[in-house]
Amino acid sequence: MSAFIEVSQAEMVFNTKKGRFHALRDINLTINKGEFIALIGHSGCGKSTLLNLIAGLLMPSSGGLICDNREIAGPGPERAMVFQNHSLLPWLTCYQNVYLAVERVFGGKESKDQLKKRTTAALELVNMAHATHKRPNEISGGMKQRVGIARALAMEPKVLLMDEPFGALDALTRAHLQDELLKIVARTQSTVVMVTHDVDEAVLLSDRIVMMTNGPAATIGEILDVPLARPRNRVELAEDPTYMHCRKAVLDFLYTRHGVAHKDAA
Amino acid sequence: MVSAVFHSPLDARDAAQAAQGATSPAAASQPMTTASTAAPAASAPKTVSPKPPIDWGGWALKILSPVAGLALLIGIWALLTIKGDGAFPTPLMTWDAAVALFADPFYSNGPNDQGIGWNIWFSLKRVAMGFGLAALVGIPLGFIIGRSQIISSMLNPIISLLRPVSPLAWLPIGLLVFKSADPAAIWTIFICSIWPMIINTAVGVQRVPEDYLNVAKVLNLSEWKIVTKILFPSVLPYMLTGVRLSVGTAWLVIVAAEMLTGGVGIGFWVWDEWNNLNVQHIIIAIFVIGIVGLLLEQALVAVAKRFSFE
Numbered sequence: 025m026s027a028f029i030e031v032s033q034a035e036m037v038f039n040t041k042k043g044r045f046h047a048l049r050d051i052n053l054t055i056n057k058g059e060f061i062a063l064i065g066h067s068g069c070g071k072s073t074l075l076n077l078i079a080g081l082l083m084p085s086s087g088g089l090i091c092d093n094r095e096i097a098g099p100g101p102e103r104a105m106v107f108q109n110h111s112l113l114p115w116l117t118c119y120q121n122v123y124l125a126v127e128r129v130f131g132g133k134e135s136k137d138q139l140k141k142r143t144t145a146a147l148e149l150v151n152m153a154h155a156t157h158k159r160p161n162e163i164s165g166g167m168k169q170r171v172g173i174a175r176a177l178a179m180e181p182k183v184l185l186m187d188e189p190f191g192a193l194d195a196l197t198r199a200h201l202q203d204e205l206l207k208i209v210a211r212t213q214s215t216v217v218m219v220t221h222d223v224d225e226a227v228l229l230s231d232r233i234v235m236m237t238n239g240p241a242a243t244i245g246e247i248l249d250v251p252l253a254r255p256r257n258r259v260e261l262a263e264d265p266t267y268m269h270c271r272k273a274v275l276d277f278l279y280t281r282h283g284v285a286h287k288d289a290a
Numbered sequence: 291m292v293s294a295v296f297h298s299p300l301d302a303r304d305a306a307q308a309a310q311g312a313t314s315p316a317a318a319s320q321p322m323t324t325a326s327t328a329a330p331a332a333s334a335p336k337t338v339s340p341k342p343p344i345d346w347g348g349w350a351l352k353i354l355s356p357v358a359g360l361a362l363l364i365g366i367w368a369l370l371t372i373k374g375d376g377a378f379p380t381p382l383m384t385w386d387a388a389v390a391l392f393a394d395p396f397y398s399n400g401p402n403d404q405g406i407g408w409n410i411w412f413s414l415k416r417v418a419m420g421f422g423l424a425a426l427v428g429i430p431l432g433f434i435i436g437r438s439q440i441i442s443s444m445l446n447p448i449i450s451l452l453r454p455v456s457p458l459a460w461l462p463i464g465l466l467v468f469k470s471a472d473p474a475a476i477w478t479i480f481i482c483s484i485w486p487m488i489i490n491t492a493v494g495v496q497r498v499p500e501d502y503l504n505v506a507k508v509l510n511l512s513e514w515k516i517v518t519k520i521l522f523p524s525v526l527p528y529m530l531t532g533v534r535l536s537v538g539t540a541w542l543v544i545v546a547a548e549m550l551t552g553g554v555g556i557g558f559w560v561w562d563e564w565n566n567l568n569v570q571h572i573i574i575a576i577f578v579i580g581i582v583g584l585l586l587e588q589a590l591v592a593v594a595k596r597f598s599f600e
Contacts, residue, residue, distance in 0.1 A: 099510060124515075
């Protein structure tokens with residue numbers, strides 16, 4: 025496996041109305057092709073900022089980011105993003121939302137028929153073919169998120185970036201979508217970077233868990249390997265010693281060593 | 291009058307919601323009444339399906355109470371004019387005058403004596419011209435102000451300064467520049483109805499959710515696609531609120547402007563009838579102006595509803 029995304033010495037400082045806010049410092053991270061990385065940390069630790077840096081929505085104050093041997097200079101369709109609140113356009117149907125992305129990426133080189141096939145295939149991949157012509161406000165939150173994932177996958181991105189994609193869903197829907205994501209990733213061999221605050225989600229899904237210290241000036245505290253064989257089954261893993269060990273390691277990092285002071289937690 | 295017309299954008303949104311809320315009972319009554327008329331037809335052959343129960347209470351509330359309110363108004367009017375010495379006409383006198391007036395709405399006896407239909411038509415034409423020009427200039431300008439911080443801070447003081455100016459203060463400028471009454475009236479409507487459209491469009495553009503713009507960035511959409519697929523649909527409800535307020539303003543202004551400029555039009559007609567001391571006709575004009583304004587507003591509310599996505 026080769027280094028696919030490389031973050032070196034990235035530093036992020038925001039100029040806000042209240043003055044400078046030092047969000048991230050000394051971020052060094054190498055992500056291999058086909059790897060599933062989870063970014064975990066307490067809220068406000070800058071994990072979404074790091075994801076936005078990789079997406080190109082933010083530019084680092086210093087340091088550099090490289091994706092597939094090219095410097096990340098802005099957002100691009102090879103780094104597709106799944107947003108926390110799905111961000112589907114409410115005036116377009118599910119089909120049109122996905123088609124917008126497909127058309128942008130493949131419109132120049134493929135016929136209309138091929139574009140339509142790609143759109144339909146992406147919706148089928150997330151089991152949303154039945155809602156093709158529905159508008160986002162006519163389907164449930166979990167379904168919207170699936171369409172959001174379909175939109176991202178339809179672009180055949182080199183990297184799939186996910187910003188707490190299941191954070192707004194109820195526990196059952198979340199578990200269901202996690203299982204589906206596992207299957208999709210196994211099938212598409214995608215490289216995934218996912219921001220999460222859910223320890224079980226991180227251990228279940230990822231190959232490596234990047235744990236971040238608390239902000240301001242947060243950095244990567246520790247990187248944990250998750251040596252669990254795939255395909256993974258959540259029920260079997262519940263009693264797996266390796267799973268429990270990983271889970272314990274993350275909890276230990278988050279709550280014993282980098283627990284949030286009470287005034288922040290409130 | 292001015293404060294009632296120029297809402298701040300926030301008020302405008304509230305007003306729009308209130309207006310939608312106000313119209314929804316009417317919309318809700320629609321299927322009910324069609325159901326009640328359809329029911330006998332459906333049950334006529336053989337009859338198995340039970341008649342859907344008719345909500346008499348709700349029906350009375352929706353139809354009867356506005357009628358009762360109107361009756362009350364006319365009743366008070368009749369009581370106040372019961373000892374009529376003829377100075378202020380009774381409802382019956384006004385009604386008779388209206389019947390005579392609307393019997394021949396499109397007669398024409400020279401420029402100063404034309405039917406009520408012509409007067410309304412010419413006023414509407416002026417409103418359409420002034421308002422159309424205002425939309426043509428105001429909506430694109432609103433987009434530009436919403437998109438560009440520099441232009442926004444450049445133009446905001448000017449807009450704040452000119453917006454509260456009374457419509458009639460603009461009339462002499464129009465007369466001076468155009469040297470003719472009709473373009474001056476159109477100019478006055480233009481300048482008064484442009485502000486709500488600029489402001490609401492700009493606010494709409496500024497409030498396009500960041501998420502949608504991030505989607506545009508990640509997808510790397512072209513500026514054209516951003517405008518057509520994201521900005522325009524997202525701004526449309528705000529824009530239509532602006533348009534609605536503008537039409538209301540334009541219709542308010544036209545009456546005042548025509549009183550001063552003359553010509554054929556409902557405003558001029560009011561003033562003409564005052565000079566003739568024909569008070570019945572003035573009262574009829576007030577009702578006509580109100581009804582036309584209401585229809586314009588309702589038409590735009592219907593358009594706005596069609597384009598609402600929430």
